[in-house]
Amino acid sequence: MATVTVLYFASLRDASGVASERIESTAADLQTLYAELQSRHGFALPANRLRVAADGEFAKWGDALRDGGEIAFIPPVSGG
Amino acid sequence: MATVTVLYFASLRDASGVASERIESTAADLQTLYAELQSRHGFALPANRLRVAADGEFAKWGDALRDGGEIAFIPPVSGG
């Protein structure tokens, strides 16, 4: 069981209704965590269209959750 | 016999010592005119490194001299 802060941006924030939330999860990795949150919030974007970041740096979907860590799911970007 | 005004730019002006001059010439074409002037002024640039203009437009080396016309020999350009 890990407690993490999850940040939501753009359409993920609109769907979740919050900019961030604290989550307790037993997910083995970030991929599984996204699947849980996608199911809870009804995110339209599949994981393969996102990137994931942990503690302010890009991370791998197979990375484990760090207790107290900060996770961000990065939807396709549209700057410029 | 045609009377033309010849314009000199850049290194051709330095070599001729004038910005323009009126020339009477029996040259059959612009190529021959350049050969005459190159011989007179000691221009270092061969005709194949120049372009030629007549009356404010690019011309062909084989064009005849127009009496009263304005001829310019265009050394390799170096703007920008």
Added chain:
Amino acid sequence: MKRFHLSEVPIQIAPLRDQLSHPTAGAFASFEGWVRDHNDGRAVDGLRYEAYLALAEKEGERVLQEAMDKFAIVDARCVHRIGDLAIGDLAVWVGVSAAHRGAAFDACRYIIDEVKSRVPIWKHERYREGDPGWLHPEPDTAKE
């Protein structure tokens, strides 16, 4: 030194450009992204950019450093607006100075391409008709 910045206020071009001048720099290439009045055939009234600030600044800085390493340039800067923008506003500015123009153009193009494809910034468009929305382009449609 920071070469990439996010700005909540209008971008001032002249001081950015002046930072790139150098006696050995003979060429300067720049790119500006302006807010258009249409996108994908829909009339746009205005838009908003949002960023994941901490990561956007790191990733933007990496893009600029890559450009410094890959191309024979003297220096480069990029500033991206966040917040609310109107039609015609400057959304992003890229400037590159170099001894020769080939490297300046290539690096400028590299920077805007990479910033648009990698830096976590999102555009929210308000349309003249219909609901506003976030743009999450497919990789092969992110061409403008």
Added chain:
Amino acid sequence: MKRFHLSEVPIQIAPLRDQLSHPTAGAFASFEGWVRDHNDGRAVDGLRYEAYLALAEKEGERVLQEAMDKFAIVDARCVHRIGDLAIGDLAVWVGVSAAHRGAAFDACRYIIDEVKSRVPIWKHERYREGDPGWLHPEPDTAKE
């Protein structure tokens, strides 16, 4: 409308850029040629540009019109200085607006390449040591 100009006074960039703004233009690419302090390994103190005015304006205008015809751009401008310039001075400015950035970059590059290779303008450099001279580059060395 004239899109190419020769200028005997310092080029003012902001009004040129503003002429190119348009609600459909989302991309703007520009190029500036700055006077460098060296050329071909020689220290340069300053330089002078001279043009065959009548033909330079016609040929410059043709280059800009070609860019308008070849690329999907909204508008374009080019101004080239003539007269005496010091190190760091702006020698030439090119600006292009377009719906998308690819065309803006390509047209900007086309314009500066063609202006440098075709428009009758000549550069006279004063060196820190030795005699000043006109630059008459070989075709395959005219790359900067």
